Amino acid sequence: MANDMMQAVIAEDGQPLKVGEVARPGLKPGEVLVKVAASGLNRADLVQRRGAYPPPPGASPIMGLEISGTVVETGEGVSRFKTGDRVAALLAGGGYAEYAAVDEGSLFPVPDGMDMVKAACFPEALMTVWANVFDRVGFKSGEAFLCHGGTSGIGVMALQMVKLAGASKIHATAGSEEKCALARELGADQAINYKSEDFETLVKEAGGVDVTLDMVGGDYIQKNISVSRPDGRIVNIAYMNGFTAEVNFAPVLMKRLTLAATTLRARPVAEKRRIRDAVERDFWPQVVSGKIRPVLEQAFPVAEAEAAQALMAKGGHSGKIVLVW
Structure with missing residues (x-):
């Protein structure tokens, strides 16, 4: 391409x-x-900006882990996508920019009818949920599921995905009555306002859960153990309330529990391709048909990136915040 410069958020x-x-x-x-x-x-963008989550070696230092857009150039050996294709993509960095280079194994095909702003709501959340809930801890049809942050960007996808995958009962925690109503709309059988109710008591009363997806950590670690059924699995994707906690591991032993934690960003491209392939097979058709819907809090013009991140940092939003080029 003739002009080798572009606009990006700095x-x-x-x-x-x-x-x-x-x-x-x-x-x-x-x-x-x-x-x-x-x-x-x-949320990783905010952590990166504070200097606590640097991009993996070789990745763009520009913030941004997911985009939608149109392919304008293809590198050597690219076989599936061509110039003009509409795509959504997971990135290791570089998303807050006018152009982004992406391995073709991290792309999803965006159908003509789908709005590009909505398309940008899917890649990171779908791949994170599949890699954790389905791949790492093997969620199966007929199991009970607990999702913390039920209306977060990840949560809104997790609730819809486990519902489609045949969960017997879905519990979600959220921070307001409005968010609890949204969680129920997306598939939660029980939505718990963590500001006024104790999820540990309520989930135990309902019979406990087989799989828990948590991004809170801190004092939730012990409570997640408490609400787990025998052979239950708990997977953490973040520890917003802290990485450290005093934990009694006796119930982990007695109930044969599995504690897991993963990140997606630094995985090799071949691993991301494997995750993309699985999501495309198991869940992308439901995205295309509208069965899995995006939840968009607000779209900001790129010039208002500061306001967009401020809204995310405040933490009152549901679903995705998106920058529009």
């Missing part, structure tokens, strides 16, 4: 985010260049 220490000019990424074999239509925000 973060300088202590300064509000601004849009500036940076070099356009080059393509490695197996990658495509996407002209970005929309960039999804994730």
Whole structure:
């Protein structure tokens, strides 16, 4: 491409985010260049901005882990996607930019009828939920499920996915009555307002759960153990209330529990392709048909990236916040 510069959101220490000019990424074999239509925000972006979650080696230092857009160039060895294809993508970095280089194994095909802003709501959440709930701890039809942060970007997908996968009972925690209503709409049988109710008591009264998806950590660690049924599995994708806790492991032993934790960002491209393939097989058809729906809190023009991140940091939102190019 003739012009080798592009617009991107730039973060300088202590300064509000601004849009500036940076070099356009080059393509490695197996990658495509996407002209970005929309960039999804994730909590990881805020952590990266604070300096606590650097991009993996070789990844763009620009924030942003998911995008939607159109393929404008293909690298050597790309076989499936071609120029002009509409796509949504998971990235290791570089999403808050006008163009992004992506391995073709991290792309989903976006059908013509799907709005690009909505398409940007899916890749990271679908792949995170599949990699954790279905792959790592093997959720099966007929099991009971607990999702903390039920209306977070991850939570809104997790509730819909386990519902489609045949969960016997779905519990969700959320921080307001409005969010609890949304969680029920998305498939939760029981939505618990953690600000006024104790999920440990209520989930135990309902018979406990087989699989728990948690991003809270801290004092939730012991409570998750408490509400688990024998052979239950707990998987953490974050520890927003802290990485440390005093834990009594006796019930882990007595109930034969599994405690797991994973991240997605630093995994090799072949591993991401495996996850993408599974999501595309098991859940993307439901995205295309509208059975799995995006939950969009707000779309901001890119120039308002600072306001978009401020809304995410405040934590009152449901579903996704998106930047539009």
